[in-house]
Amino acid sequence: MAVYDPKSMKADEFINDGEILETLAYAEAHKNDAELIDRLLEKARPKKTDTGCVCAGLTHREASVLLACEIPEKVARMYEIAEEIKLAFYGNRIVIFAPLYLSNYCVNGCVYCPYHLKNKHIPRKKLTLEEVRAEVIALQDMGHKRLAIEAGEDPVHNPIEYILDCVSTIYSVHHKNGDIRRVNVNIAATTVENYRKLKEAGIGTYILFQETYHRKSYEELHPTGPKHDYAYHTEAMDRAMEGGIDDVGLGVLFGLELYKYEFAGLLMHAEHLEAVHGVGPHTISVPRVKKADDIDPAAFDNGIDDETFIKLAACIRLAVPYTGMIISTRESEQVRQRMLQVGISQISGASRTSVGGYTEAERPHDTEQFDVSDQRTLDDVVRWLMESGHIPSFCTACYREGRTGDRFMSLCKNGQILNCCHPNALMTLAEYLEDYAGPETKALGYRMIEEELKRIPKEKVRAIAEQNIRDIRSSNRRDFRF
Ligand code: SF4
Ligand code: SF4
Numbered sequence: 001m002a003v004y005d006p007k008s009m010k011a012d013e014f015i016n017d018g019e020i021l022e023t024l025a026y027a028e029a030h031k032n033d034a035e036l037i038d039r040l041l042e043k044a045r046p047k048k049t050d051t052g053c054v055c056a057g058l059t060h061r062e063a064s065v066l067l068a069c070e071i072p073e074k075v076a077r078m079y080e081i082a083e084e085i086k087l088a089f090y091g092n093r094i095v096i097f098a099p100l101y102l103s104n105y106c107v108n109g110c111v112y113c114p115y116h117l118k119n120k121h122i123p124r125k126k127l128t129l130e131e132v133r134a135e136v137i138a139l140q141d142m143g144h145k146r147l148a149i150e151a152g153e154d155p156v157h158n159p160i161e162y163i164l165d166c167v168s169t170i171y172s173v174h175h176k177n178g179d180i181r182r183v184n185v186n187i188a189a190t191t192v193e194n195y196r197k198l199k200e201a202g203i204g205t206y207i208l209f210q211e212t213y214h215r216k217s218y219e220e221l222h223p224t225g226p227k228h229d230y231a232y233h234t235e236a237m238d239r240a241m242e243g244g245i246d247d248v249g250l251g252v253l254f255g256l257e258l259y260k261y262e263f264a265g266l267l268m269h270a271e272h273l274e275a276v277h278g279v280g281p282h283t284i285s286v287p288r289v290k291k292a293d294d295i296d297p298a299a300f301d302n303g304i305d306d307e308t309f310i311k312l313a314a315c316i317r318l319a320v321p322y323t324g325m326i327i328s329t330r331e332s333e334q335v336r337q338r339m340l341q342v343g344i345s346q347i348s349g350a351s352r353t354s355v356g357g358y359t360e361a362e363r364p365h366d367t368e369q370f371d372v373s374d375q376r377t378l379d380d381v382v383r384w385l386m387e388s389g390h391i392p393s394f395c396t397a398c399y400r401e402g403r404t405g406d407r408f409m410s411l412c413k414n415g416q417i418l419n420c421c422h423p424n425a426l427m428t429l430a431e432y433l434e435d436y437a438g439p440e441t442k443a444l445g446y447r448m449i450e451e452e453l454k455r456i457p458k459e460k461v462r463a464i465a466e467q468n469i470r471d472i473r474s475s476n477r478r479d480f481r482f
Contacts, residue, residue, distance in 0.1 A: 006268065006275040011234035014272035015213050020264045023061045024068075027260070031068035040066055041074070044318040045081050046088040053088045055321035060267035063319035067263055067312065075311060082314035082343040085321045093393040093425040094385055095324070095346040096378070097146040097184070098139055101355045102127050102166055104367050106152025108188075108225030110211070112256060112300065114293040114369060115152045117225065122293050123366050125355040126157050132169045138358035140178025142350055142378045143436035145394040145428065147180050148207060150369070153188035153226060160194045163187055167201045177435045177478050181396035184249070188227060189236035195243025204399050205282050206240045207249035208233075212257040213265025221256060237269070241277045246405025248273070249326070251285030255303045259312060270320050279406045283324040283346065286313055290330050290370040310338050317343025322409060329353075329374040333384070336374060340390060349381035382432065383441040386448050393425035394432055397481035419458065420482035423465035426452055427480045430472045 004016035030036050040062050046055045058066070066078055103126035106115040114122055127135065139147065149166060151158045163185065170180050182204040189208060198206065212218050215230050222228045237248045250269055252262040266284065274280040288309065289297045297303060304312070317325060327336055327344045329351040336347060352358050354367040363375065376384070382392045397420060398408050426449050433445040449469065456462040461482065468480040 006272045008272075009235065009238055009276070011231040012215070015234060015265050015268050017215065019268070020213070020261055023064050023264045024260055026061055027064035027068040030065045031070065033065075034071065034074070036065065037069050037071070037074050041077055041081060041318075044085070044321075046085050046321070055085055055088070057321050058319040060264045060271060060319070063267055063315050064260065064264050066318065067260060067315045078311070078314050078318060079342050082317040083341055085317055086325075086343040086345060089322060090324075090345040091391075091422055091425075092389055093391045093395075093421055094340065094344070095146070095393045095395065096144070096349050096381070097148055097346060098142075098144045098348055098378075099186075099328070099351050099353060100132075100135060100139065100147045100149050100170075101353060101357065101367075101369065102132065102149055102151040102163070103154070103158045104152050104355050104369070105154040105157035106225075107154050108152070108227040109223045110225075110227065111221050111223070112211075112253065112289055112295060114295055116294075119294045125367055126162075127166070127356060129165055129169045131356060131359070132166050133173055135356065135358045136170050136173040136180060137175045137178075140173065140175045140180065141436070142358075143178075143382075143394070143432045144349075144378070145178075145180060146182045146184070146204075146396055148184040148186055148348075150186045158187075160190065160197055164197055164201045167198075167203060171202065177431070177476055179479070181479070182399050186249075189233045190239075192239045192243045195240045195245055199244040203245070204396070205247040205249045206237075206245045207251065207283070207285070208236050208240075209251035209253055209285065209287065210234065210265070210269065211253045212262060213252065213269070214257045214261055217257045234269075237273060237281075238276065241273070246279065247282035247399070247408070249283035249285060249324075250281040251287060251326075253287055253289055254309070254312070255289035255297060255300045257302055259302065259304050259308065263312060263315065266316070267319050270323070279409050280320060281323050282404075282408070283326050284316055284320060285326040285328070286316070287328060287330055290373075292368060292370045293366075295370075306335055306338070309335070310342055313339055313344065314342040329372045330370055332373040333376065337388065340385075340388070347381070350376065350378040379436070379438050379441050382437065383444060386441075386444050391422075391425045391448065391452060392429055392432070393421070394428035395421065395424040395481070397424045401481070419461065422452070423456055423461055424481055426465060427468050427472065430469045431478055434472055 002012035004019035005013045104115045184205040186207040326346045353369045385392045
C-alpha cells in the first residue's frame with residue numbers, strides 16, 4: 001500500500017488516499033473543537049511585519065477541520081480572515097481574463113464534458129490560424145489583455161505544433177491599441193519535452209484541472225482515452241515544472257466527488273509542489289459541474305450548494321494564502337459577488353465557451369463546453385467591479401518582467417507585490433477606459449483612478465503612475481508597467 005510522502009514523485013504517494021481518509025476522520029472528530037478552531041484561525045490570520053505582511057497558511061489537515069466546522073460564528077470569522085488575506089496580498093484589485101477555445105476535437109471519454117469522443121451530435125470545430133486572429137481581434141476590441149487558451153486532447157487535430165502556432169499568432173496580433181500580453185494554456189497532460197516547447201513559446205501559467213483526486217472515481221469518470229491514466233495526469237505539474245514552466249494552475253471540478261475529499265487532495269497537491277519545487281500553485285480554480293450538451297449536472301450526485309462552495313473557497317484562501325484564486329463565468333453574478341469577498345483574485349469576463357464564439361454576433365450554444373451563467377459584457381463586469389469597490393486590473397507585468405515562479409512567490413510573500421500591483425492595475429484600467437469603455441464606465445473609472453492614485457504610498461511611484469496615465473489619456477502610448 002502506498003505511503004504518504006509529499007516529496008514523492010509518485011501520484012499515489014503525494015496524493016495519498018489513506019492520508020486523505022485519516023484527514024477526513026480527524027476533521028470530523030474535531031469539527032466542534034472551538035479551541036482548536038480558534039488556534040487555526042489565529043494561525044491563518046495575516047500578521048504585519050516590518051516589510052509588509054506574512055501568512056502562515058494551513059496544512060491540509062488543519063484546513064480540513066475548518067471546512068468541516070459548522071459553528072456559525074467560526075465560519076463567519078473564516079470569511080473575514082479570507083478577505084483580510086486577499087486584501088493583504090492582492091489589495092482590492094481583481095485581475096480579468098477570458099478563455100479562448102481553439103478546438104473541441106477530443107479523444108477522451110470524460111463523462112462530464114460535452115467534447116467527449118462519444119458525443120456524436122456536437123459539431124466539431126478547430127480554429128484555423130486566420131480564425132484565431134479574428135477571435136483575438138474580437139477579444140482585443142472588448143479590452144482583454146490576458147487569455148486562457150483551451151483545446152481538447154487530440155494528437156491528430158490538436159498536436160503541440162498547432163497549440164504553439166496559436167500561441168505565437170495570438171501574441172502577434174496588435175489591433176488598434178490592443179494586444180494580448182499573457183497567454184495561459186489549459187491543455188491535456190503532456191511530456192516534459194512539450195512543456196519545454198510551451199515555455200519557449202512564452203506562455204504564462206500552465207493550467208490543468210485534476211477534475212477529481214479520488215483515483216477510483218477518476219478512472220470511472222475517464223473511462224477511455226489517454227486521460228484515463230490517473231498517475232500520468234496527476235504527475236503532469238511535475239513534468240511541467242521540469243520543462244521549465246514556473247507557474248502552474250490547479251483546479252478540481254467540484255461535484256464529481258465528495259468535496260471534502262477533493263479539498264484535502266487539492267491542498268496536498270499544493271503542498272507537494274511546494275515541497276518538491278519550492279513554489280506552490282500560481283493559481284487555484286474552483287469550477288463546479290455545469291449543464292452542457294449531453295451533460296446533466298444532476299447526474300453527478302456530489303454537487304455542492306452555494307453556501308458550501310463559498311466556505312470551500314474561503315478555506316482554500318486560508319490554507320494557500322499566496323495563490324491567485326479564479327472564478328469563471330460558470331457562476332452567476334450573485335455567486336461571483338460573494339466569492340469576491342472570500343478571497344477570489346481573478347475572474348473571467350464576457351466569456352464565450354464555444355469554438356469561434358467571439359466572432360459571432362450572438363452567443364453560439366452549439367459547441368459550448370458549459371453553460372455560461374454570467375453573460376454580461378466586459379464593460380458591465382468592469383463597471384460592476386468598480387461599483388463594489390474593486391479595481392479591475394488588466395495587468396500582466398510580473399510575467400513580462402520575469403517575476404514568475406519562486407521570484408513571484410517571494411515578492412508576494414513579502415508583501416512587496418503591493419508596490420507594483422496597485423499602480424499597474426490603475427494604468428491598465430486607464431488603458432481600458434480610454435480604448436474600450438462606455439461613457440458611464442469611463443466616468444466611474446477615472447473617478448476611481450483619481451482616488452486610488454492617492455493611496456500609492458511612495459511619492460516617486462505615484463508621480464510616475466500619474467504621468468503615465470496622463471500619457472495614456474493624451475496619446476496612443478500604452479503598456480506602461482512597474
Ligand atoms: S474535459 Fe478535456 S479531455 Fe475531457 S472530453 Fe472535455 S475537452 Fe476532452
Ligand atoms: S504586478 Fe504582477 S502580481 Fe501584480 S497584478 Fe500585475 S501581474 Fe499580477
